[in-house]
Amino acid sequence: MTRLVDLTAVMDPAHRALVPAEFPRFDRIVAPLISYAPPETAGREAMMGIYGCPVEHLPDGDGFGSDLVTEMTTHCGTHVDAPLHSGRTVEGRPARTMSDIGLEELFRPGLVLDVRPWALPDEGIPVSALEQAIAATGQEVEPGQAVLVRTGQERYTNDQPAFYHYPGMTGDGTRYLTGLGATVLGTDALAWDRPTPVMVQAYRETGDPRQIWDGHFAIRDREAFIVQKLVNLDRLPLSGFMVGFFPINLPRTSAAPCRAVAFLDD
Structure with a gap:
């Protein structure tokens, strides 16, 4: 039986604001910016726009979940x-x-x-x-x-x-x-x-x-x-x-x- 140990740091956008001023531009290597689009709000609106469907045609009124990641360098996180x-x-x-x-x-x-x-x-x-x-x-x-x-x-x-x-x-x-x-x-x-x-x-x-x-x-x-x-x-x-x-x-x-x-x- 093989046991897995995750060695990867979480790239939490909230951590960006914690980077001290003497480390300029380190915010983008600590974590990206993430714009969340959950199924019940932005995801739903996007799907209704794509399909031209009313909300009642979506299960529980849900669209898809989709998130936009920006300001992330190739050296971000682990x-x-x-x-x-x-x-x-x-x-x-x-x-x-x-x-x-x-x-x-x-x-x-x-x-x-x-x-x-x-x-x-x-x-x-x-x-x-x-x-x-x-x-x-x-x-x-x-x-x-x-x-x-x-x-x-x-x-x-x-x-x-x-x-x-x-x-x-x-x-x-x-x-x-x-x-x-x-x-x-x-x-x-x-x-x-x-x-x-x-x-x-x-x-x-x-x-x-x-x-x-x-x-x-x-x-x-x-x-x-x-x-x-x-x-x-x-x-x-x-x-x-x-x-x-x-x-x-x-x-x-x-x-x-x-x-x-x-x-x-x-």
Whole structure:
């Protein structure tokens, strides 16, 4: 018997208003706008217009339910980043888009790295923490594996400031995991890197280009797919499960929202 664990965040439009001002344009990656057209109101009027029928010809006076989704980026909610998100070239070759990625590449054995003891708000997760988290699994990272980094952000919801001050991955940490063979890199944080305001401040203070989005840019050295905004990592064992990330089939995009599901054998 296989048990399914949903790792996908709910894209609730109500969460858009909760995004702090220092995260401009993040509202559209948290959730889309949704205009609802339920069967008893707008859906009914639409169906009456299409068919030219009176309301009494509809069962219980109901039309169809139909909803309009707008202001949604390809990086909205739980999503998969294609290599193109990190630049035009990866490993010296043209970066792949979502169209180029097969579903079998996104259905992989999973490994949870619990880095909560070392994860600090607004700071990068050190390689030493990743090493200790891997050791705690009793496994080694296998080539082609999905590595899911549990930072503990499941403690927070969108209406709490701590949700936006998450620990992030660095370029060194990303290259460490891809160097071990991981091809899918997931996180329960809002983003893979440190928070944008933190990186901006670090760059302006130091002028060091390594402070600019270094976790994502590390994918240019060795290809991997980044998955952000995972939930329910606390419901998974550290190893011994399969995990699938099933993106919307969008052509030539740099990312796509996905349904992330873990498959556990009871």
